[in-house]
Structure formats: structure tokens, C-alpha cells
Amino acid sequence: MLNPQEEAKREQLKSKCREMKVVPPPDIFIGLQVHKDNKLLFDDVQRGHSWTRIYWNYIFGMTSGCTFVDSSFGAGYISAKRFNDGSMSYQGNIIFTHGNMLTGGEGTQLGIIVGIGSTAFNVDQYQLDTVIVSGSSAGNLYYNASSVKSTTYDAVGKTWTIVGSRIFNNNSGGSIVVAETGLIPRDNNGGVTWLFERSLLSPAVTVPDGAQLTITYTLVDDFSAID
Amino acid sequence: MLDPREEAKFDELKGMFRDLKLPPPPEIFIGLQVHKDGELIFDDKQRGHSWTRNFYNYKCLIGTNAGYTNVNFGTGYLSGKNNEGSVISYLRNIEALTTGSVATTYGIVVGTSDTAFNVEQYALGALIAHGTGAGQLTYQASGFNSKAYALKVWTATSKRIFNNNSGGDITVKEIGLYSAYYSLAYLTERSVLSPTVLVPDGAQLTATYEISMDFSSID
Numbered sequence: 280m281l282n283p284q285e286e287a288k289r290e291q292l293k294s295k296c297r298e299m300k301v302v303p304p305p306d307i308f309i310g311l312q313v314h315k316d317n318k319l320l321f322d323d324v325q326r327g328h329s330w331t332r333i334y335w336n337y338i339f340g341m342t343s344g345c346t347f348v349d350s351s352f353g354a355g356y357i358s359a360k361r362f363n364d365g366s367m368s369y370q371g372n373i374i375f376t377h378g379n380m381l382t383g384g385e386g387t388q389l390g391i392i393v394g395i396g397s398t399a400f401n402v403d404q405y406q407l408d409t410v411i412v413s414g415s416s417a418g419n420l421y422y423n424a425s426s427v428k429s430t431t432y433d434a435v436g437k438t439w440t441i442v443g444s445r446i447f448n449n450n451s452g453g454s455i456v457v458a459e460t461g462l463i464p465r466d467n468n469g470g471v472t473w474l475f476e477r478s479l480l481s482p483a484v485t486v487p488d489g490a491q492l493t494i495t496y497t498l499v500d501d502f503s504a505i506d
Numbered sequence: 507m508l509d510p511r512e513e514a515k516f517d518e519l520k521g522m523f524r525d526l527k528l529p530p531p532p533e534i535f536i537g538l539q540v541h542k543d544g545e546l547i548f549d550d551k552q553r554g555h556s557w558t559r560n561f562y563n564y565k566c567l568i569g570t571n572a573g574y575t576n577v578n579f580g581t582g583y584l585s586g587k588n589n590e591g592s593v594i595s596y597l598r599n600i601e602a603l604t605t606g607s608v609a610t611t612y613g614i615v616v617g618t619s620d621t622a623f624n625v626e627q628y629a630l631g632a633l634i635a636h637g638t639g640a641g642q643l644t645y646q647a648s649g650f651n652s653k654a655y656a657l658k659v660w661t662a663t664s665k666r667i668f669n670n671n672s673g674g675d676i677t678v679k680e681i682g683l684y685s686a687y688y689s690l691a692y693l694t695e696r697s698v699l700s701p702t703v704l705v706p707d708g709a710q711l712t713a714t715y716e717i718s719m720d721f722s723s724i725d
Contacts, residue, residue, distance in 0.1 A: 292522045301531040305570050335529045342532045343662035343717035345653045354725035355655045402724040430572045432582045441570045498570040505625045506581045
């Protein structure tokens with residue numbers, strides 16, 4: 280659930296951004312619902328606030344012309360590590376991404392993903408702690424395709440809201456506790472992917488055998504400084 | 507020159523981003539130097555704070571997975587507008603702005619208009635043409651020059667040199683950044699200069715864009 284104190288700080292920040300006429304980074308809200316036998320067993324909305332270094336570098340690189348050619352990763356390097364194996368990415372991959380992190384039908388390598396790890400967030404992470412594999416075996420969740428559901432502009436609040444969701448079915452024969460989620464974009468030319476955001480869930484989400492988890496990422500971009 | 511009160515407000519804003527561990531928006535500082543006969547006759551640094559809607563939309567598109575809504579341009583549309591005024595759905599990486607040739611549709615560009623900034627602007631008010639005719643400046647290639655990391659702030663620097671071989675003085679009143687996707691150029695930033703910059707005949711103007719982002723909340 281949302282923390283009122285944090286939400287108040289966010290409102291102050293947005294107000295200051297309006298005053299200075301700059302656009303803050305998008306807000307992330309993660310909706311979590313578990314259904315079984317047509318009953319809603321769990322329903323929560325949590326704030327995601329864990330953009331990774333790869334996302335930071337991506338935003339800076341895309342807006343400044345700074346290239347991704349560094350051979351190391353971490354503070355003091357503009358670079359990216361690939362999601363699948365941690366190898367370094369090159370410039371040609373990352374510049375074509377266009378933030379397509381909410382779409383994808385390729386299992387655990389793209390779009391919204393989930394895991395069972397509870398290791399604290401660290402900005403240098405490039406993978407989930409423990410990704411849940413797509414499938415029907417023990418410990419697996421079946422990943423349906425991620426997709427963007429809507430892109431809307433609120434003329435009153437002057438915000439753009441982009442909603443994407445993914446459904447995970449538990450056919451594993453046992454309960455699974457989802458403790459982390461992430462967003463994985465892919466370059467426009469091929470299969471290179473990165474972790475842009477990882478959120479530790481609090482509370483974690485129990486998905487009983489035979490149940491369905493729906494995760495909805497809502498990204499809100501505040502344009503009130505200019506609209 | 508920089509306004510200490512405005513800089514203090516930006517420092518306060520960056521502090522708020524740090525507190526929430528969020529990536530702050532990139533900042534722009536514009537260096538302006540005029541040399542003639544080997545002497546520095548003008549030297550100033552101004553804050554650029556006039557990202558256009560093209561930039562805001564681009565940032566939203568790359569940061570959220572939004573799709574283009576390119577029927578129109580303005581409030582409520584995620585689209586771009588090129589320097590000829592056509593609505594476009596190709597807002598590509600700003601990297602393109604740093605790899606400009608001598609063309610006036612790439613990279614750092616200058617003009618003579620002091621029309622107030624408006625976020626919907628898609629071209630300079632009065633672009634100074636490339637050449638040696640009256641009122642023209644000779645544009646050297648615009649290029650990405652360096653990136654630097656210091657005090658947990660990344661700074662990317664691009665610069666362009668403009669030679670005045672026009673036979674007369676030229677007063678530069680506006681400066682901007684054009685990005686481009688193939689032949690589609692679009693304005694991402696425009697700053698009305700204060701003070702303006704007088705470039706005498708035979709002088710050389712060097713404009714430097716420093717785009718920086720504070721990483722101190724994560725580094």
C-alpha cells in the first residue's frame with residue numbers, strides 16, 4: 280500500500296518541478312491482484328521507486344548524447360549490463376530502446392517479470408534476485424504476454440498515464456510467494472534486454488495453486504509544468 | 507550569466523530528488539565565447555532551461571513505453587513537430603544532435619530573434635543561415651566533445667564554432683539544439699540569450715552546451 284509520507288514528498292517535488300518548469304521522472308504504481316475461482320483473494324497497489332542505474336544511464340545518455348562505450352559498470356561509468364547474462368551492452372542496442380518495457384510475449388526475458396527473491400534493492404542490480412521461470416512445473420508461473428493497455432492524457436491533472444499489465448497463472452501444483460517485480464525493455468533491433476526497474480513487494484503476494492496473478496504497472500508522467 | 511537565486515532553487519530541487527532517490531531532469535549550461543584576433547572579447551555562461559515539447563514528449567516516450575499519438579501537436583498529444591512545422595512520429599535519440607555537420611538542421615544552431623520562449627516552438631525564431639553572405643555565419647561541424655564524471659555529476663559537452671565572415675556585425679539572440687532523424691530535424695531546446703552576443707565581423711563565436719545530470723543519490 281502507499282505510504283502517505285512518501286506521497287506527500289512526491290507532491291512537494293512535483294510542485295517544485297512545476298515552479299522550475301522541469302519534468303520529473305515518471306511515477307510508478309504497481310497493481311497486484313490475485314484471483315482464484317472467480318474470487319479476488321488479494322488486491323493491493325504499491326509504489327515502485329527503484330529505477331536501476333541502467334535506467335539512469337539510459338535517460339542521461341538519451342538526453343545528452345553521451346555514448347555507452349564504457350567497458351565497466353557502476354558509479355562513474357555510462358554503460359549497461361544485459362539482463363540475461365550480465366554482459367556489457369553496446370551503444371547500438373541501448374539507443375534504440377524507446378522504453379518498450381511494458382510489452383512482450385517472450386516469457387521471462389521481456390516486459391513485466393516476477394521473482395521470489397527478497398534481497399534489498401541495489402541500484403546496480405541488472406537482474407531480479409530470483410526470477411520465477413515461465414512454465415507449469417514446481418515453482419513456475421505461466422507468463423502471459425505483457426502489453427500496454429492504455430495511454431491516456433488527463434486534461435485536468437495534466438498527466439500522461441501509461442498502463443501495462445501481465446497475467447501469471449499458477450499451474451505449478453503449489454503456492455508461490457512473489458516477492459519482487461521488474462521491468463525489462465528490449466532494443467528495437469534484436470533481443471538485447473535490460474532491467475530498468477526492480478521493486479521489492481511489501482507485502483509479498485501469495486499466489487495459490489490454480490490462482491491467477493495480474494500485475495499492472497501504471498507509469499504517470501506529469502506534464503503540468505508545461506501544459 | 508547565472509542567476510544565484512535561480513541556481514539556489516535548482517539546488518533545492520536537486521536536493522528533493524536526492525531525498526527520494528529519483529533521477530533529476532538533465533540540466534543545461536550554455537557557454538558563449540567570442541574571439542577576435544586571438545583575443546577573448548566576450549565570455550559568458552547561461553543556464554538553458556527551455557526544453558521544448560518535443561523534448562518532453564521524447565522523454566515520456568522513452569521512459570514509459572507510451573506510443574505516439576501523432577494526429578496533432580500540443581497539449582494532449584505525444585508527437586513531435588519538425589523544423590518545418592510538420593507533425594512527426596520520429597523523435598529519436600538526442601545523440602543525433604551531437605553529430606551534426608555544417609548543416610543548420612543538426613546540432614547547435616543560433617538565431618537573431620528574441621521572441622520569448624514558448625514550449626510549443628519547433629524552430630528558432632530567426633535562424634542565422636550558414637554562409638558568408640550578409641547576416642550569415644559559417645557553421646563548423648557540431649560535435650560531441652566529451653563526457654566527464656565529477657562530484658557524482660555526469661556532464662556531456664558539445665560545442666560548435668561559428669565564424670563571422672559576413673562583412674558586418676551579427677548579434678546572436680537565441681540558441682537551440684536540433685536533433686534529427688534522417689532529414690527530419692526538430693528543436694529540443696531553445697534559449698533566448700541574456701545578454702545577447704555581439705559577433706563582430708571577422709570574429710569567431712564558440713557555443714558550448716553542457717548537459718549534466720546529478721547522480722549523487724545513487725553513487
